[in-house]
Amino acid sequence: GVLHEDLRLLLDTALPPKRKKVVLGVGDAKMGAAVLEELGVQCQTGGVVAELMRGIRLHFPALVRGLTAQSAAKAQLGLGHSYSRAKVKFNVHRVDNMIIQSISLLDQLDKDINTFSMRVRSWYGYHFPELIKIVPENSMYCRVAKFIGNRRELSEESLEGLEEIVMDSAKAQAILEASRSSMGMDISPLDLINIESFSRRVISLSDYRKGLQEYLRSKMSQVAPSLSALIGEVVGARLISHAGSLTNLAKYPASTVQILGAEKALFRALKTRGNTPKYGLIFHSTFIGRAAAKNKGRISRYLANKCTIASRIDCFSEVPTSVFGDKLREQVEERLAFYETGEPPRKNLEVMKEAVVEANEVVAEVKRRQEKKEKKRKKREKRRLEALAAAAEEQAENSVMETEENDVGAKKKKKKKKQQPEESEAEPEENGVEEEEEEEEPLPKKKRKVMVEPEQQEEEEEEEKKKKKKKKKKAVAQD
Numbered sequence: 001g002v003l004h005e006d007l008r009l010l011l012d013t014a015l016p017p018k019r020k021k022v023v024l025g026v027g028d029a030k031m032g033a034a035v036l037e038e039l040g041v042q043c044q045t046g047g048v049v050a051e052l053m054r055g056i057r058l059h060f061p062a063l064v065r066g067l068t069a070q071s072a073a074k075a076q077l078g079l080g081h082s083y084s085r086a087k088v089k090f091n092v093h094r095v096d097n098m099i100i101q102s103i104s105l106l107d108q109l110d111k112d113i114n115t116f117s118m119r120v121r122s123w124y125g126y127h128f129p130e131l132i133k134i135v136p137e138n139s140m141y142c143r144v145a146k147f148i149g150n151r152r153e154l155s156e157e158s159l160e161g162l163e164e165i166v167m168d169s170a171k172a173q174a175i176l177e178a179s180r181s182s183m184g185m186d187i188s189p190l191d192l193i194n195i196e197s198f199s200r201r202v203i204s205l206s207d208y209r210k211g212l213q214e215y216l217r218s219k220m221s222q223v224a225p226s227l228s229a230l231i232g233e234v235v236g237a238r239l240i241s242h243a244g245s246l247t248n249l250a251k252y253p254a255s256t257v258q259i260l261g262a263e264k265a266l267f268r269a270l271k272t273r274g275n276t277p278k279y280g281l282i283f284h285s286t287f288i289g290r291a292a293a294k295n296k297g298r299i300s301r302y303l304a305n306k307c308t309i310a311s312r313i314d315c316f317s318e319v320p321t322s323v324f325g326d327k328l329r330e331q332v333e334e335r336l337a338f339y340e341t342g343e344p345p346r347k348n349l350e351v352m353k354e355a356v357v358e359a360n361e362v363v364a365e366v367k368r369r370q371e372k373k374e375k376k377r378k379k380r381e382k383r384r385l386e387a388l389a390a391a392a393e394e395q396a397e398n399s400v401m402e403t404e405e406n407d408v409g410a411k412k413k414k415k416k417k418k419q420q421p422e423e424s425e426a427e428p429e430e431n432g433v434e435e436e437e438e439e440e441e442p443l444p445k446k447k448r449k450v451m452v453e454p455e456q457q458e459e460e461e462e463e464e465k466k467k468k469k470k471k472k473k474k475a476v477a478q479d
Contacts, residue, residue, distance in 0.1 A: 029045045029046075031043075032044075032045045060072055095219065095222065095223050096223055096224075096240055096245050096246040096247075097245075098219055099216065099219050099220060099223060099224075099237050099240055099241070100237075100240060100241040100244075100245075102212060102215060102216045102219065102237070103216060103234070103237040103238055103240075103241050104241060105212060106209065106212055106213065106216060106234075109205060109208070109209045109212065110209070112205065113138065113139070113202065113205050113206055113209060114138065116198070116201070116202045116205070117138035117139070117141065117142060117202055118138075119198070120141065120142050120145060120195070120198060120199055120202060121138075121141060123195055123198070124145045124195050124199075125184075126184060126185055126187070127150075127151065127184045127185065127186070127187040127192075128145075128148070128151045128178075128179065128182055128184050129182070129183060129184050130178040130179075130182055130183075130184075131144065131145070131148075131175065131178065134171060134174050134175055134178060135166065135171070135175070138202075138206075139202070139203065139206040140165065140166065142199045142202045142203050142206075143165045143199075143203055144162070144165055144166065144175070145195065145196075145199050146196050146199040146200060146203065147161055147162065147165055148162075148175075148179070149192055149196060150187065150192060151179040151182055151184070152179075152186075154175075154176060154179045155176075156176065158176075159172050159173070159176060162175055162176070213234075216233055216234070216237055217233045220233040220236055220237055221233075221322070222320075223246065223314070223320070224236055224240065224246060224310075224311065224314040224315075224320070225314065225320050225321055225322035225325060226310040226311075226313050226314050226320065226321070226322055226323075226324045226325030226328070227239070227240075227307065227310045227311050227314055227325060228322070228325065229310075229322040229325030229326050229328075229329060230306060230307060230310045230325045230328045230329050230332070231282065231285050231303070231307055231310075232285065232286075234284070235281060235282065235284050235285050238261070238281050238284075239257070239260060239281055239282075239307070239311075242260055242261055242281060243260065246311065246314065246315050247315055249311045249315075250308075250311045250312040250314075250315035250316065252308065253308065254301070254304045254305040254307075254308045255304070257282070257304045257307050257308050257311075258278075258279060258280065258282065258300055258301055258303075258304035259276070259277050259278075259279065259280045260280045260281050260282075261280030261281035262277040262279070262280035262281075263280075265277040278296060278297040278300050278301075279296070279297075279300040279304075282300060282303055282304060282307065283300070285303060287299055287303055287332055287336060288300055288303070290336060291336060291339065292339070292340070295339045298339065299332075299335065299336060299339065302332065302335050303332055306328040306331065306332055309324075309328060310324060310325050310328055318363075319363045319366050319367070321359055321362045321363065321366070323355055323358045323359040323362055324355050324359060327351050327352070327354065327355040327358075330351070331345065331346070331348070331351055334346060
């Protein structure tokens, strides 16, 4: 019912300022109502408008400049994908698909485990027929058959193991006595191996069924807590599965929920003009079984009414809780007592007021917990970001230090390279001085050289000193 901001901006810019007499042609009646409510512009939806909209859609690439038929097709495809993605996200958010699949698998497992257990009974019954009367339960029978194997090898030492499986010492003793006086035929080791392997498979299936039932219970407590508290997890999941989704179940009236699952009997009764069924899937609830025969129809109608209320609360509440389901269950219990003893039940208004108060407290507590979790998550995220920032700073400092060390090393190398030629220049001078000092010693007449005048020697020394100073200045400037 709220007009999108992009559409509002488009209409504000496209329509003239004085738009009291403007009439828009809109293909969708809901969109026309939204435009009228938000902008006060009258919209016409129907008659010629549908044909005009169809023509505009057909020739839209020719009416808009720069828009090709291919780009328009891509836009339509993207819109379709976005719509489908939104629908899928909605279903995933409710998580009722998982409940539908798990309850279907649970029903299938019940049938398969029953069939396989009967196969184990008939197969192992040839060897030990008395065991069926002592252990009638299917999964326990498979465990006992796997444990015993060949009945002739059963002894008193095996009593402890039998007691652990059967959970009864009298039954374990009866099994031991029956194995000693059994009328069954002998069995070969190969047949016994096959029976044991098949029994192991049936046991694993029954264990998986228990785990699947726990998973279904946890899912129902998350998705539909009120419905599961009122009627039970299994019956509530069957109602959701038969309706198709929790949203569809919430849309059904109470009369439909009452006979949900008994459609064949309903249409047969309507066709033959007989009595219509009083209950469908909700018959598996304990309330109808506890009611008297004359009150079964009344209590089923009342229970269907409360199931509809619970499913709507679960579907459309922001934070679903089991408070309403518990209160509705109390109402059904009071109605049962009223049918049996005549004690008047509480009024629905009083019960719902109490439920609203308790639900507000529970929702506030849940929101408080969620805020605490969010704060903890934000703190963890902040610490993680701070740690990452500190690590980045350390890495940057290390890189800066490495670059400075590299620069200092390069400068030292340059200085060494520049000092080497100076030393090489100084060495010959020292050598020359030493040679001159050595030459001052008396030499033979043949090797004597003409001595340089003292004034000329002083001038040459001053020129050399000037050259050295100039070189030092150049080196400092380069550094």
